Amino acid sequence: MSDEELVELAPLLEVEDIETCYGLSQVLFGMSLSVRTGEMVALLGRNGMGKTTTIRSIMGLTPARAGAIRFAGHEARQLPSFRIAQLGIGLVPEGRQIFPNLTVYENLVAASGNRLGAADPWTLEKIHALFPRLAERGANMGGTLSGGEQQMLAIGRALMTNPRLLILDEATEGLAPLIRDEIWSCLSLLKARGQSILVIDKNVENLTRICDRHYIIERGRAVWSGSSEQLIAEPELQHRYLGI
Ligand SMILES: Nc1ncnc2c1ncn2[C@@H]1O[C@H](COP(=O)(O)OP(=O)(O)OP(=O)(O)O)[C@@H](O)[C@H]1O
Numbered sequence: 001m002s003d004e005e006l007v008e009l010a011p012l013l014e015v016e017d018i019e020t021c022y023g024l025s026q027v028l029f030g031m032s033l034s035v036r037t038g039e040m041v042a043l044l045g046r047n048g049m050g051k052t053t054t055i056r057s058i059m060g061l062t063p064a065r066a067g068a069i070r071f072a073g074h075e076a077r078q079l080p081s082f083r084i085a086q087l088g089i090g091l092v093p094e095g096r097q098i099f100p101n102l103t104v105y106e107n108l109v110a111a112s113g114n115r116l117g118a119a120d121p122w123t124l125e126k127i128h129a130l131f132p133r134l135a136e137r138g139a140n141m142g143g144t145l146s147g148g149e150q151q152m153l154a155i156g157r158a159l160m161t162n163p164r165l166l167i168l169d170e171a172t173e174g175l176a177p178l179i180r181d182e183i184w185s186c187l188s189l190l191k192a193r194g195q196s197i198l199v200i201d202k203n204v205e206n207l208t209r210i211c212d213r214h215y216i217i218e219r220g221r222a223v224w225s226g227s228s229e230q231l232i233a234e235p236e237l238q239h240r241y242l243g244i
Pocket residue numbers: 022025027045046047048049050051052053054
C-alpha cells in the first residue's frame with residue numbers, strides 16, 4: 001500500500017495519550033481522540049475538565065509535553081501553531097477573537113486562501129449566502145457587531161481558510177436562542193457538505209442530532225466515547241459526567 005493510501009485510511013486527526021500542563025499544573029493526563037474525514041465529533045465534559053486545553057494542544061497554542069498528535073499524515077505535536085493552521089485546521093476559538101479594528105470584510109479576507117486546493121472552495125459570496133448579515137455589515141468594524149454576528153464572522157473567517165478540519169469551541173455560548181438556531185443550522189449544513197468538524201458545546205440535544213460520535217472528558221482524559229445513539233441510550237452517562 002502506498003504512503004498516500006495509508007494517509008487516506010488513517011483518521012484525519014489522531015490525538016493519542018497527550019499530557020499538557022500550564023506551568024506546573026497538569027491538566028491533560030493521557031487524552032486521546034480521533035476525527036475521520038467527513039465526521040463531526042463532539043467533545044463533552046463539565047467545566048474545567050480540559051476541553052479547551054485539548055483544542056489548545058491540537059493547535060499548538062499550549063503544546064502537549066507528551067503523547068502524539070497526527071493530522072493529515074503529519075506529526076503535529078511539536079509544530080508551531082501557524083504551521084498547524086497551515087496544515088488545514090480552522091479554529092473558531094472560545095470568545096470568538098475576531099479582529100475588532102478590522103472591518104467585517106477585512107476579517108473575512110485576512111487569512112483566506114485555498115492552499116490545500118479544495119475542489120469547491122469557500123468564497124466571500126458563499127459566506128454571505130451562509131450568513132447574509134455579514135454581507136449587510138461588510139463595512140462595519142468587527143468590534144461593533146453583536147455577539148451573534150461576531151460568532152458568524154468567526155465561523156466565516158475560519159471557513160475562508162478552507163480548512164480540512166473545523167474546530168469550534170463553545171460557538172453557541174451566550175447567544176440569543178434564535179441566533180443559536182442559526183449557528184446550529186449552519187453546522188448541519190457544513191456537516192452535510194462533508195466538512196470534518198470537532199465541536200465543544202453544552203447542548204447535548206443538538207449535538208446528538210448532528211454529530212457522528214462523542215467523547216466525554218473527565219479530569220483530563222476521555223472516559224467514554226460512542227455514537228449519538230449510544231449517548232442517547234445512556235442517560236446516566238449524561239447525569240454522571242455532564243451533570244444533566
Ligand atoms: N492559562 C491557564 N493557566 C492555568 N490553568 C489553566 C489555564 N487555562 C485553563 N486552566 C485550567 O485548566 C483546567 C482545564 O481548563 P479548560 O479550559 O481546558 O477546561 P474546559 O473543559 O474547556 O472547561 P470550560 O468549559 O470551563 O472552558 C481548569 O482547571 C483551568 O482552571
